[in-house]
Amino acid sequence: MSLVRVILGFSLAAIFGIPIGLLMGASVHARKFLSLMVEMARPLSAIALLPLSIIIFKARTFSQLFGLEYLRYQKNLLNEMQLGMIFILFWGGVFPIILGTIQGVRSVRKMHLEAARILGAGKLSTFRHVIIPSALPDIFHGLKLGIGRCWMVIIAAEMLPGTNSGIGYLIRYSYQLSRYDIMLASIVVVAFIGALFSKGLESLGERSLVLRSKER
Amino acid sequence: MFSEVKKDDMTALKVINLSKTYRESTGEVHALGPVSFEMETGEFLCFLGPTGCGKTTLLRTIAGLEKPDTGKVIIPSRSGGEEPVIGYVFQQGALFPWMSIFANLEFPLKAKKIVKDSRREKVESMLEMMGLSSFASSYPHQLSGGMQQRAALARSLVMEPDLLLMDEPFSSLDTRTSQKLQENLRDLLKKASTTVLFVTHNIEEAVYLAGEIIVLGHRPGRIVRRETIDLSDPRSRVSESFTEYLVSLRKTFESLVSD
Numbered sequence: 080m081s082l083v084r085v086i087l088g089f090s091l092a093a094i095f096g097i098p099i100g101l102l103m104g105a106s107v108h109a110r111k112f113l114s115l116m117v118e119m120a121r122p123l124s125a126i127a128l129l130p131l132s133i134i135i136f137k138a139r140t141f142s143q144l145f146g147l148e149y150l151r152y153q154k155n156l157l158n159e160m161q162l163g164m165i166f167i168l169f170w171g172g173v174f175p176i177i178l179g180t181i182q183g184v185r186s187v188r189k190m191h192l193e194a195a196r197i198l199g200a201g202k203l204s205t206f207r208h209v210i211i212p213s214a215l216p217d218i219f220h221g222l223k224l225g226i227g228r229c230w231m232v233i234i235a236a237e238m239l240p241g242t243n244s245g246i247g248y249l250i251r252y253s254y255q256l257s258r259y260d261i262m263l264a265s266i267v268v269v270a271f272i273g274a275l276f277s278k279g280l281e282s283l284g285e286r287s288l289v290l291r292s293k294e295r
Numbered sequence: 296m297f298s299e300v301k302k303d304d305m306t307a308l309k310v311i312n313l314s315k316t317y318r319e320s321t322g323e324v325h326a327l328g329p330v331s332f333e334m335e336t337g338e339f340l341c342f343l344g345p346t347g348c349g350k351t352t353l354l355r356t357i358a359g360l361e362k363p364d365t366g367k368v369i370i371p372s373r374s375g376g377e378e379p380v381i382g383y384v385f386q387q388g389a390l391f392p393w394m395s396i397f398a399n400l401e402f403p404l405k406a407k408k409i410v411k412d413s414r415r416e417k418v419e420s421m422l423e424m425m426g427l428s429s430f431a432s433s434y435p436h437q438l439s440g441g442m443q444q445r446a447a448l449a450r451s452l453v454m455e456p457d458l459l460l461m462d463e464p465f466s467s468l469d470t471r472t473s474q475k476l477q478e479n480l481r482d483l484l485k486k487a488s489t490t491v492l493f494v495t496h497n498i499e500e501a502v503y504l505a506g507e508i509i510v511l512g513h514r515p516g517r518i519v520r521r522e523t524i525d526l527s528d529p530r531s532r533v534s535e536s537f538t539e540y541l542v543s544l545r546k547t548f549e550s551l552v553s554d
Contacts, residue, residue, distance in 0.1 A: 193360050194389040197381065198403035198454065208402065212393040 081233050081245040082272070088168020089229045093222060096173040100180020100221070105210065110181070117177060125171035125232045129239060132163035164236050171232035172225035179221015183214025219284025226276045234269055306371060307490040308334040308357070308458055313366035314515070315352050325515040326352045329366060332509060332518065334458075337488040341505030343495060343548065349516030350494040354460050357492070358383050370458060382456030382489075384448055384464040390435040396446050397422070397431040403454045417453055424483065425449045441472035445479070452483070461493045465500065474532070477503055481529070498548055502541050503530055510548060520547070 103110045103117075187210050195205045237247025246265055253261035314328030327349035334340050344350050355361045357368050358381055370379045390399050397418055404414040422428045425445055435443055444464055451459060465473040477500060484491065495501055501508050505524055512519040530537055 190385060190389050191391060194383075194385065194391075195402075196360070197358060197383045198450070199380075199406040200402065201406065204406060208394075209391065212391070215393075 081237060081247065084164060084245065085168060085226070085229050085233050085276075088165045088233070089172050089226050091165065091169045092172030092176055092225055092229070095169070096176030096221070096225065097180050097218060099173075100177040100218070101184060101211070101214075103177065104181040104184025104214070105206065117174065120170075121174045121178075123170075125167040125228075126235050128170060129163065129167050129236055132166045136162035136166060161242075164233070164242075167236055168229050168232055171228040175224035175228060176218075176221040179224065180214060180218050182221075183217030184210055186217065187213040216284060219280060223277055223280045223284070226280060227273060230269075230273045230276060305335045306333060306369075307336040307338065308492065309367075309369040310357065311367045311369070313353070313356060313363050313368065315349070315356060315361060315363055327356070327516045328353075330511075330516065330518055331366075332521070334490055334492065336490055339484065339491045339493065339504060339506045341493045341495060341501040341508050342511055343498060343501045343508050344511030344516060345513060346496055348511045348513055350496075350511060351462055353511075353516065354383075354462050354492065354494050357381075357458075358460055373457065379457045380454050382451035382454055382459040384444075384451050384459070384461045386463050387440070387444065387447075387467045390443055390447055390450070392435050395432050395434055396427060396438070399435070399446060400450050400453050403450065407454070421449050421453045425479070439472075441468050441476060444468060445476060448476075448480070452487075452489075455487075456489060459489050459491045461491065463495050463497075466495065466497065473500070474503075480504065498545055499532070499541060502526070502537065502544060503532060508544075 099113070103113050191209055191213065192205065195209045200208070233245065234247040234250070236242070237245035238251045242248045246269060250262055250265045250269075253259070253265065310333070311331050312329040314330070315326050317324045317326055330353065332340075342350050342353065352361060356363050357370075359368075370381070372379055390396075391402070394402065400418045400421060401414055404417060409417070419428070419431075422431055425448070427442070427446055427449060430438060430442065430446070435446065438446065444467075448464065465476050468476065481504060493501075493504060502524060507521065507523050509518055510520040511517065524540070526536060526540055532538075
């Protein structure tokens with residue numbers, strides 16, 4: 080359950096974070112305009128926002144969002160996707176992704192931009208074929224940090240009252256029942272899955288990293 | 296002096312009173328000029344000068360990568376009124392590392408919106424001509440430095456430039472590789488009528504390649520001498536006339552740029 084939540088929240092963070100980062104990296108105006116907002120929002124811990132997001136989103140879940148009211152009293156995955164929780168996951172993941180992407184766009188080598196210009200490439204083509212591939216290693220780095228943050232946030236969020244599923248819930252529940260064996264096992268699982276996420280993204284990003292580090 | 300008509304036909308590049316000063320936090324650096332010169336179509340002109348004499352600045356300004364403080368660069372448009380195409384070979388490392396050699400060469404043709412089949416044909420024949428066919432699907436980092444520069448040269452030539460600017464393209468290579476590439480370049484240019492402006496601090500390279508040499512003095516870069524190299528082609532580095540010429544030019548160069 081935690082996994083599905085994290086993947087959903089993280090995907091949303093990536094879908095919004097990468098374009099925002101690209102925009103902020105490429106345009107001075109966008110950077111000036113958005114950086115204050117990002118810098119103010121970034122240090123706000125996602126956990127700190129959980130009560131607020133519950134106020135905003137109530138206990139609404141995805142099944143309600145899609146108008147599937149009849150699912151509400153059945154056992155269904157969508158019932159467990161609380162909007163508030165997804166929101167804080169998004170919040171936790173989006174900033175490292177934005178910052179990584181900005182860093183990537185800004186570290187494009189000047190010579191490659193000049194080469195593209197001389198070779199007659201327009202802005203769009205330069206962006207697609209030069210800036211994005213150069214930025215890819217940093218984008219992956221941002222994604223890696225982002226998913227780590229998401230994973231930390233979800234565990235904490237699931238430990239708060241109002242949840243009745245997820246591995247964070249399991250840790251708290253087993254603690255209350257004094258089943259420390261289950262609790263410890265859960266912690267190990269959390270660590271293991273966190274590492275798996277990180278490694279998975281790393282191997283995805285490997286190719287782009289290798290290309291950049293080997294460039295002479 | 297050329298008549299007006301003839302000038303339109305033959306002039307490939309006209310540089311008038313070009314100068315450039317960089318303003319940095321540490322103060323102003325007067326890097327170049329004013330410099331004026333002309334080039335005819337098909338000419339191979341070599342700028343020779345010590346490090347820091349503004350050679351690269353000159354080339355970058357002509358290419359439009361820098362804005363000059365004073366002066367103008369005139370590159371006549373093609374006969375059909377099309378924009379002139381300028382090629383630029385950087386010192387090193389300008390290939391896109393995330394693209395295969397084939398994709399690198401294809402990039403400028405894509406930008407010119409050439410259809411896929413003819414792109415493919417052009418890239419393949421260029422790779423063949425440069426002896427790079429077997430590296431088409433390799434990535435730049437898998438190639439030696441010499442091969443990388445060869446590919447960079449191929450990428451500039453595949454655009455069929457009216458003016459090819461080369462900024463010490465072989466200076467990062469060892470002597471043997473560098474000489475090999477110089478020979479290749481000569482052979483290639485014999486076939487095409489590309490106008491080449493080549494910049495180097497290596498006198499031998501200049502004498503081997505160029506039809507004409509312009510010597511630039513120390514900062515700010517100014518033209519101190521322009522002369523035609525009257526050696527018959529093909530030139531040989533070991534021939535007596537070549538070494539004699541080299542020695543005499545080396546002497547004048549020393550006296551010209553020593554102060």
